Amino acid sequence: MSPPRRLPGRPVDPVARAERSRAILAAARACVARKGFHGASVADISAAAGISIASLYQSFPSKDALILAIAEDETRASIALVGRLAGPGPFAERLRDVLDAIAEEARRADALALHLEIAAEALRSPRLAAMLRQAQEALLGALADTLAAAQARGELDPSLDPAGLARLLDIVADGLFAHVALGIGDGAAATAQLLRLLRL
């Protein structure tokens, strides 16, 4: 009814804002991976992002908020990964795919460091811990559902307990990640062994 009113003042540009946040997050990820969360100063991060310290504080209210945002990013990525298990194609292939993706991610220089820093921080920040816990539970549920569906399609030994297997897979994923990231192995041997045990 009312004509589109021009609000006074400079309009906000949500795209630029998001882009800015993204750039800061990327810089923060790099710094945290390299020096740890406590070791990476906001000065480091803002310099890596190419902005001033004060500008960083316009996008994130505190250093803690930054790590929370980083952790949320990581969580989103994990959930997307599990989603890939439910896609089309034979289950065995999809599982191998996902395990390979985990191993590949683990090979990225900063992946493990980030992972560890987030986990370590979670032990001290109840807020971060709660967020991670909740995400983990959602992930386990989705994983169990996917496994049950595979059993229904006859692609997975129906005598296995989906919930228990989901947990085991989650554990293996974590361990595989650390294994590869620490350079102990490339993950191929462990992946093959697991698929064999699952008769896939």
Next chain:
Amino acid sequence: MSPPRRLPGRPVDPVARAERSRAILAAARACVARKGFHGASVADISAAAGISIASLYQSFPSKDALILAIAEDETRASIALVGRLAGPGPFAERLRDVLDAIAEEARRADALALHLEIAAEALRSPRLAAMLRQAQEALLGALADTLAAAQARGELDPSLDPAGLARLLDIVADGLFAHVALGIGDGAAATAQLLRLLRL
């Protein structure tokens, strides 16, 4: 005239010295587990050990030396754990024993924190990383030997590859540790699943 002077260069009471170091290490483990390696100040640690800061520096030349010593302690404990697999009794029982021991350790409040801090620090300290890598390889070798022996005794499916299985077990152990420590589960379900897969 002059009182009997201690000869310079001679170590004075090495027993007391070792005891002092041990106490400092224990205090440091507690502080690091609670606040992280960067978060635990040498003031915190020396206070927890009941000595002055300057005294701490007479036992350890730097804060970094402290974490190295802590990591060495942890490594020793892991190797002892694998050694339990090679003891007398049925293999299945021993494996369950060790997995239970891992889960129990993971339930200790500070275990995961310490674990994470050491791993995270290893990514930044080449010296620490080298130490851990070497220990890990020794551990994997011993584990593979133990598995092969179990196969030879007919206690384990001989078609499995001992080296690959050793890696998988190592991965599972790491993942199980994190799983339990983070409160996702108590480890029983995952342990049972693993034993079942191994037909044990």
Next chain:
Amino acid sequence: MSPPRRLPGRPVDPVARAERSRAILAAARACVARKGFHGASVADISAAAGISIASLYQSFPSKDALILAIAEDETRASIALVGRLAGPGPFAERLRDVLDAIAEEARRADALALHLEIAAEALRSPRLAAMLRQAQEALLGALADTLAAAQARGELDPSLDPAGLARLLDIVADGLFAHVALGIGDGAAATAQLLRLLRL
């Protein structure tokens, strides 16, 4: 074609401008009283005024200009108070009136804080100090005149020196203000004592 443009250089709606300044000043008084001049940020003040920081800077060129404006307001109020001494009615009653007004003002939560902040700032800003000094002298002169007039009307002991008494009254007013504002007393006892000494 082009819409009617305002001539450059012409002040735009001076009434709105003054109103805006007044609102900012009120917000600033509240913030300064609550947190002190250094403690009150321009962000606080502009938020309290319901405008943006940049807009505040269009009404006042700096934070210092703001406190100067606040001090001018206060000065005006003091002069108005002295003016009430010269009004109609018996002098004793008027004096009691004014002293009561001072005590009442002192009871306002933010009055003393503002007073103190202005005084403290005056010690650092020569410009503010000069302004206050001049106002104080004008006030003392007016007060002495009022006292002399009261003596002429036979309402005040003619043996007292008007100028000296003006100073004493000014001192007492300041002290009374602080006394009441700090909650030491309600001012009644001190006021009564003073009137008794003056035989009023």
Next chain:
Amino acid sequence: MSPPRRLPGRPVDPVARAERSRAILAAARACVARKGFHGASVADISAAAGISIASLYQSFPSKDALILAIAEDETRASIALVGRLAGPGPFAERLRDVLDAIAEEARRADALALHLEIAAEALRSPRLAAMLRQAQEALLGALADTLAAAQARGELDPSLDPAGLARLLDIVADGLFAHVALGIGDGAAATAQLLRLLRL
């Protein structure tokens, strides 16, 4: 009974400690008087004291603790001043003495500034406010006692109420201090007027 045991480690030197604290306090008083409590940075103060910032923090745990200590000093000085009223000699002379001392103190460049800063800070720090309130009450009580004693000796109009007069004197003292410190007058006129009113 037990022989004097040499405690291990470097013994503390309480004299040096006190001297250090005193020097820091003096530096802080100077800085606060010049720039205000919020305007004086700990860097300013430690530089003025000729020590490092970190050293300052070994004597005072926070900037707030510093101002509290300054306020305690001032309080002690005020109490000492009132004590001078109770000394030997005619009361009128003693009172004039004390008023002169106040005026002289007010002439010291930093006196008023310090006074104002403490008062302003008291409005924000409940702890400081409580300390000042308590000291003020003790001071008023001592003052009333002194006045009553003077009345008993026939040196002061016995019809005056000691408690009320104590309050008035306190108010006058505060006002006189501000009066002189702000350069409005030298205090002589106001002092004379007051003594005259008291028939001293």
Next chain:
DNA sequence: GATGAATGAGTGTTCATTCAT
């Protein structure tokens, strides 16, 4: 040998102010 004291370098965070939109 043990410790109190000292400190330079750094921490995360805030602020008054400017400028482009």
Next chain:
DNA sequence: CATGAATGAACACTCATTCAT
């Protein structure tokens, strides 16, 4: 004109380390 965004400079405070006692 109004405002979002940007920032250099500063802030209180902490820390790992050294050194004289």
